[in-house]
Amino acid sequence: MSDFIDRLPTSVADLEEDAHILHDYEGAVSRWCHGCGDNAILTALQKLCAEEQLPPERTVFVSGIGCASRLPHYMGTYGFHGLHGRALPLAEGIKIKRPDLHVFVNTGDGDCCSIGAGHWLHAVRYNMNMTVIMHDNRVYGLTKNQVSPTSPKGLRTNTSPRGAPLEPLNALSATLGMSNISFVAQAVDWLPAILYDIIHQAFLHRGLSFVSVLQRCPHYLPGHFDPYIKNPERIRLLTHPNGIHPDEASFLQSRGA
Numbered sequence: 001m002s003d004f005i006d007r008l009p010t011s012v013a014d015l016e017e018d019a020h021i022l023h024d025y026e027g028a029v030s031r032w033c034h035g036c037g038d039n040a041i042l043t044a045l046q047k048l049c050a051e052e053q054l055p056p057e058r059t060v061f062v063s064g065i066g067c068a069s070r071l072p073h074y075m076g077t078y079g080f081h082g083l084h085g086r087a088l089p090l091a092e093g094i095k096i097k098r099p100d101l102h103v104f105v106n107t108g109d110g111d112c113c114s115i116g117a118g119h120w121l122h123a124v125r126y127n128m129n130m131t132v133i134m135h136d137n138r139v140y141g142l143t144k145n146q147v148s149p150t151s152p153k154g155l156r157t158n159t160s161p162r163g164a165p166l167e168p169l170n171a172l173s174a175t176l177g178m179s180n181i182s183f184v185a186q187a188v189d190w191l192p193a194i195l196y197d198i199i200h201q202a203f204l205h206r207g208l209s210f211v212s213v214l215q216r217c218p219h220y221l222p223g224h225f226d227p228y229i230k231n232p233e234r235i236r237l238l239t240h241p242n243g244i245h246p247d248e249a250s251f252l253q254s255r256g257a
């Protein structure tokens with residue numbers, strides 16, 4: 001109790017000094033392509049940090065390799081830009097050693113579902129308290145256009161010149177099939193209010209929350225998500241009584257309702 005009283009601010013000036021504004025969470029200037037959906041995810045995460053007043057010195061963003069994995073550089077918090085597919089074991093190590101930290105993981109579809117797939121499976125089982133965002137652009141972007149596990153069948157890339165031969169892996173159903181999963185959601189980068197609500201609920205969840213974000217890559221897959229963007233009727237907002245409650249009004253607005 002005395003510890004708690006010692007930590008209470010003693011004046012309004014102390015309170016102001018402790019408050020964080022959005023700018024406190026901004027790091028380097030993003031080098032992602034113009035129109036890249038990663039920018040929307042970054043904006044949502046910076047807003048979340050400010051809204052939750054997360055101390056930058058007790059917040060860490062961990063990533064593997066890929067376009068998405070640049071994100072820790074753009075945050076004004078601690079970050080760890082790791083090796084390809086290894087973001088999750090790095091984050092687990094950080095969480096074990098420093099359970100007081102707010103731990104976020106940013107990983108791409110290739111990073112998570114290909115080279116990091118074994119870590120993905122076990123991180124879900126371990127269910128540590130962290131927020132995992134998978135940026136699913138359905139292609140390897142940083143290494144310049146190779147087929148990823150979530151690429152649609154028939155996609156022509158540098159490694160699939162005749163078209164991807166396999167049906168894509170469904171990251172959501174794969175995650176739901178793992179034991180001990182406690183939070184799974186999907187969002188899209190082009191509905192920022194809903195994206196924010198979902199990421200916010202994922203952060204509030206105690207345990208591992210896995211959020212797959214459909215993310216536009218206008219450089220290698222221009223127009224790929226246009227059927228959903230131009231016809232919002234094709235997107236369904238899923239809710240249930242014990243689930244998340246994103247702002248339905250902003251969703252309806254996006255559909256012109």
Ligand code: SF4
Binds near residue numbers: 031032068
């Ligand atoms: S290549 Fe694609 S995923 Fe990578 S920064 Fe450019 S638009 Fe974004």
